[in-house]
Amino acid sequence: MVHKVLKTYIPSISMCFTVIILLAGIINLVTEGSKNLFIGFAFEVAGYLILTCILDELIGRINFKTYLGHFFAEAALLYPVNLFFAVKFKWIGMNTGSIILCSIVYFFVMAGIHFYFYYMEKSSAEEINRLLEDWRDRNV
Amino acid sequence: MRLLLQHRKELQETEIEIRYPNMTERITRLIQHIRQYDFILEGFKEDKVYQIPLDQVCYIETIDRKTFIYSDRNIYETKKTIQVMESELMETTIVRISKSQLLNITAVNNVKSYPNHRLMVELNNGEHLLVSRKYITDLKEKIRR
Numbered sequence: 001m002v003h004k005v006l007k008t009y010i011p012s013i014s015m016c017f018t019v020i021i022l023l024a025g026i027i028n029l030v031t032e033g034s035k036n037l038f039i040g041f042a043f044e045v046a047g048y049l050i051l052t053c054i055l056d057e058l059i060g061r062i063n064f065k066t067y068l069g070h071f072f073a074e075a076a077l078l079y080p081v082n083l084f085f086a087v088k089f090k091w092i093g094m095n096t097g098s099i100i101l102c103s104i105v106y107f108f109v110m111a112g113i114h115f116y117f118y119y120m121e122k123s124s125a126e127e128i129n130r131l132l133e134d135w136r137d138r139n140v
Numbered sequence: 141m142r143l144l145l146q147h148r149k150e151l152q153e154t155e156i157e158i159r160y161p162n163m164t165e166r167i168t169r170l171i172q173h174i175r176q177y178d179f180i181l182e183g184f185k186e187d188k189v190y191q192i193p194l195d196q197v198c199y200i201e202t203i204d205r206k207t208f209i210y211s212d213r214n215i216y217e218t219k220k221t222i223q224v225m226e227s228e229l230m231e232t233t234i235v236r237i238s239k240s241q242l243l244n245i246t247a248v249n250n251v252k253s254y255p256n257h258r259l260m261v262e263l264n265n266g267e268h269l270l271v272s273r274k275y276i277t278d279l280k281e282k283i284r285r
Contacts (some may be wrong), residue, residue, distance in 0.1 A: 064255040121253035124276065128251045128259070131283040135245070138169055 006120060022046060041091070049086045052078055073113045075107060082106050166246075176246075179232055183209045183216025190216055194232055198247040198263050200225055202240040212265050237261070237271040245283055252285040 025039035060131060065072040083093065084101070092098040156174055159246045160167050169189070179194035190284045209216045226236055237243045247263045254260040256272040271279055 060256045067255050070255040117257065118253070121257060121259075125251050125253040125259055128280060128283065131280065132245070132248060132250070135283050138166075 003123060006116070010116075018046070027032070044085065044089045044091075048081070051081060055081065067114065067118050071111070075110045076113075078110070079103070079106065176232060179229065181209055181216075181218065183218045185214065185216045188213075193217060194229070194234070194244070195246060197234075198265060198267070199237075199244060199269060200234070200242040210267075220247050233282070235275070235279055237269060237279060239272070239277050241269060243269060243271075243279075251261075 021042045025036075025042050028036055028039050055078060056074065057068075059074050062073070066072065084097070086102050087094060092102045148224070158167065158171065169224060176194050177198075181192045181194065181197060183190050183192050192209060192211060198210045198212060200218075200222060201208050201210065207220060207222055208216045209218055209224065222242060224238065226234070226242055229242070233245045234242050235245060243261065247265070249262045249264050251271070252260045254270060259271040259276055259279075261269045263269065
């Protein structure tokens with residue numbers, strides 16, 4: 001059940017949530033023509049996420065030997081981007097407290113995402129090892 | 141299942157005859173397994189041509205537009221491209237694991253997760269290969285078959 005939640009429900013909820021928010025924003029923009037603050041925020045976040053995905057793809061070309069190395073390199077490289085968006089689009093106030101809080105949230109979210117993929121890939125490797133065992137039993 | 145072995149000097153090549161009351165999945169798999177031995181790859185090493193049975197092949201790799209066949213102890217070069225070899229060996233235990241490598245799943249000892257959504261394969265001879273994220277599903281499907 002945990003595996004199903006992680007592999008199916010979390011990605012589907014995330015995709016549906018994103019599509020619903022963006023479509024609602026586009027419809028709102030076309031029909032109302034007004035500049036709704038929340039819709040503006042949703043588009044800014046979408047832009048931020050697309051940029052981080054592009055950077056993640058580029059960082060992924062480096063051959064990291066450990067998960068921790070990959071995590072620290074990516075977290076450090078994406079941190080200025082995160083801070084730039086947060087300050088530029090006024091997601092946070094320009095004071096030390098807000099920046100510290102934003103940084104803490106950023107590192108926890110980043111660690112969560114990396115741990116999620118680490119767990120999923122470990123499960124996938126275990127599944128392949130089980131399939132290999134079955135395959136050997138069938139063929140030898 | 142009874143196993144009968146006969147030594148007959150007059151035969152030109154080894155013959156395998158399977159007698160069965162009904163065709164079952166186990167027999168089909170046994171036939172597929174025996175057919176693996178029928179696949180012979182041609183490779184050359186130091187100007188000599190060698191016939192390499194598929195069951196002895198660990199993996200096939202392209203480096204600088206040259207294709208190499210790796211067995212447990214030897215490396216042979218082949219004139220064929222990796223794409224040609226992939227299509228010729230589609231029905232065997234060979235599967236693509238990256239842009240430049242084909243893996244024989246009979247040579248796999250185990251797999252481990254590896255950073256950036258890849259897998260590390262440990263071969264029976266102790267060598268390690270990386271499976272690109274794009275080919276992980278193909279590897280799973282090949283083992284499932």
